[in-house]
Amino acid sequence: MIDISILIFAIISSLMFCGGKKKKASGGNPSIKSTKDATTSKKTDKEAANTKKEEEKKKSEKKEKSKKEEVEKKKEEEQKKSEKKKEEEKKEKEKSKKEEVEKKKEEEKKKDEDKKESDKKKEEEKKEEDEKKKEESKKESKKEKKEKKEEKEEEKKEEEKKEDDKKEDEKKEEEKKEDKKEEEKKEEKKEEEKKEEEKKDEKKELAPHVSIEGGNTLEFVASANEQKKIVLKNRHDKTIMYKIKISNNNVYTVNPVFGTIEPGKNGEIVVTHKTAPAKEDKLVIQNSVFTGNEQDLAKTFKAIKLTGGQLTVKIIAK
DSSP: HHHHHHHHHHHHHHHHHHHHHHHHHHOOHHHHHHHHHHHHHHHHHHHHHHHHHHHHHHHHHHHHHHHHHHHHHHHHHHHHHHHHHHHHHHHHHHHHHHHHHHHHHHHHHHHHHHEEEEEHHHHHHHHHHHHHHHHHHHHHHHHHHHHHHHHHHHHHHHHHHHHHHHHHHHHHHHHHHHHHHHHHHHHHHHHHHHHHHHHHHHHOOOOEEEEETTSSSSEEEETTEEEEEEEEOOOSSSSSEEEEESOTTTEEEEEEEEEEETTOOEEEEEEHHHHHEEEEEEEEEEEEOSOOOOGGGHHHHSOOOSSSOOOEEEEEEE
8 A cells, every 4th residue: 555655646646846947948038938937737637637536546445455355364364264173173083083083092902901801800819719619528528539439438338238148038939948848849749649649540441330322433424414312321329420622623522411310210312413524533422420510510529539430432434
């Protein structure tokens, strides 16, 4: 602003200086001179006015320019300030972020250290616990060994006792076996004596209480179905019971199988032959003095000893 004012002042001074020289130079005819001076004065005033206008215009333009420059400068300064502020804020943020990162790292480091310390402490506590357990285990082991030893001794004593009891039982069992053998020998001896007596009785050959009328042989035609009768006579003074047994039940049937005959009376037995190849068989008649129930002769014959000798009938199929 100061430079422009000085410039305008220098221009005005220069113009005024030039006008004074022209006046001195024309100093001949006063009227001409005055006319010229008036013209010159008018011209100079006009020029001065124009110059002033021009200067004012320039001054105004310079002011506008200066204002614009100031505005631009202010904008630039503000922009620079804004950028600087942004840059500072950015740096501050980065710094803050960096500090946070560092802080986090420090915290993590501290956490790791605390964790390591805690783990170390736990490890030491665990070691102490393990040592205690080992000590207790050793004590328990000694106690268990002692108890096991005592148990083994007890088991050994028990085994020895069992062994003694077993030997005693075996001895008793052997004695029982010996006694049993003796009893069996006695029983066998009795059985042999009984058999001997039975043999002696068999040798005596009991006489039959019945007789067969018409002979001791029956003949059949092998290729035919036939029936024949056997007549039994009671020769005893008591009622006699009989049982019939036959060697071939597939070819022959007998009716009745069991029966009784009063003293001096006869009894009939029907023998039926079925068609079969020629063969020789036999029929046996067991007899004894009647005892028990007539309706249950089969049981009676199983239970009693026969009093009459048996008879045999020869059966021939031709």
